[in-house]
Amino acid sequence: MLRTLFTSAIVLFATVSFAQIQTGKASFYADKFEGVMTASGEKYKRHKFTGAHKTLPFGTKVRVTNLANKKTVEVTINDRGPYVEGRIIDLSRAAAEELGYTNLGLADVSLEVIDPGDGKTSDPGRPIDQVSVDEKEFYEFGIARINHPKGYGVQVGTYQELVNLMRLADNLKNSYKKDVTVQVKVLNGVKYYGLILGQFSSREKAEQFREELRNKFPDVFIVEYNRL
Known part of the structure; x- marks a missing residue:
């Protein structure tokens, strides 16, 4: 049954227009999630440049900038989260390493959509409504x-x-x-x-x-x- x-539930942060820059905290996936299915139906792979966002469509490409050291990385959204107040994106380990914050756990970042995608996951030819x-x-x-x-x-x-x-x-x-x-x-x-x-x-x-x-x-x- x-x-x-x-x-x-009331969202504790303001609605953001993604024609602008969204700022907040970035976390990253623990290694124990290697191979676990994401919300898009893809398996998490720590060496890929992917991320989780609460609302952006799967397949959206975003540029994430570490505000402390100005390092940037481009990732594809394929999962949902993080569900912690103040955090705006959860990155793969490879992406977090590129931004230089794996030893800290969290980083203050800005997030900008650079390609809204076409409603598909990062695996070509697999529309969201057909995943799994x-x-x-x-x-x-x-x-x-x-x-x-x-x-x-x-x-x-x-x-x-x-x-x-x-x-x-x-x-x-x-x-x-x-x-x-x-x-x-x-x-x-x-x-x-x-x-x-x-x-x-x-x-x-x-x-x-x-x-x-x-x-x-x-x-x-x-x-x-x-x-x-």
Whole structure:
């Protein structure tokens, strides 16, 4: 059963017009994410010049400048994030090394769109709406809206493209035999979908399940439904 939980959130930073320069903090991917699927359907590769942004379309090319040393790098957006206040982009290790801040962890950067792309990922010929799903695949969903959920769940990730969410939800439900709940978040007019597994009566049971998931999903975390 797929359940949807609708919430809204207020963005803590101003809307930015990308005809201008966006400034903020840049982080970079930990090595443990090597080979992990990104929101676009591509696998993260630390030697490629890629990045995660909250709203820019996949395939967008941006120039990132380290404001401390004026070094620049051009990367292609293929993932979503970072979801930390003040951070505007999460870069691959290769890109962070080019900017010279891997020893610091974070850098103050400016970000400028240099090519808006064509709605595709950086893998030529793979439109976003076809990533990861074959045209002959079909999914049947029993959807029930829940207004006041209780207990605890384990969140696997946050996604913007429903096509990726559908396949992952199906795989997780079959693998772990747990109900799947989707939390719909609206950030600055853009919808994001949090994928949550299970509805546990106690935090202890949720923690046990989180440990079971960590081998495949290192960043899973526990959510308390009535606090979402």
